[in-house]
Amino acid sequence: MKIKNEMKLEFLSRSQNEAFARAAVAAFAAQLDPTLEEIADIKTAVSEAVTNAIIHGYDNPNEYVRITTRIYDNCVEIEVLDHGKGIEDIELARQPLYTSKPELERSGMGFTVMESFMDEVEVSSAPGQGTKVRMIKYIQADASETERE
DSSP, rough: OOEEEEEEEEEEOOOTTHHHHHHHHHHHHHGGOOOOHHHHHHHHHHHHHHIIIIIIISOOOEEEEEEEEEOOOOOEEEEHHHEEOSSSHHHTSSTTTTOOGGGOOOOSSSHHHHHHSSSEEEEEETTTTTEEEEEEEEEEOOOOHHHOO
């Protein structure tokens, strides 16, 4: 797949930046002319990935979360990266209701939500090295546009 456009975004790991990240990625993805439902799916998944990086990746709000968003012909690829604590057991972390911070009353549904709203979700992590969440959403072309081509 050939990259048609790319955006990189970096911000402090503070919870108030989650809404900014979600809106920025959605605005960038809009060039693929997604439906409102597809935009909502992207926003929700980005929100979960960024919140995970902020809450579970760092104990310090002065660290950085990085997002790289790439546009291809029919999809958007979003990578959310932190250089925080990392995940010891990715498969366990992906289980519904699992949370590494139960004292914060987290639902433990972050990865489950990402997987339900995106077409592909990959997680790579190593303890002490951080975590990268890579998500892909395929954008369905408008039928009337397809007929015109």
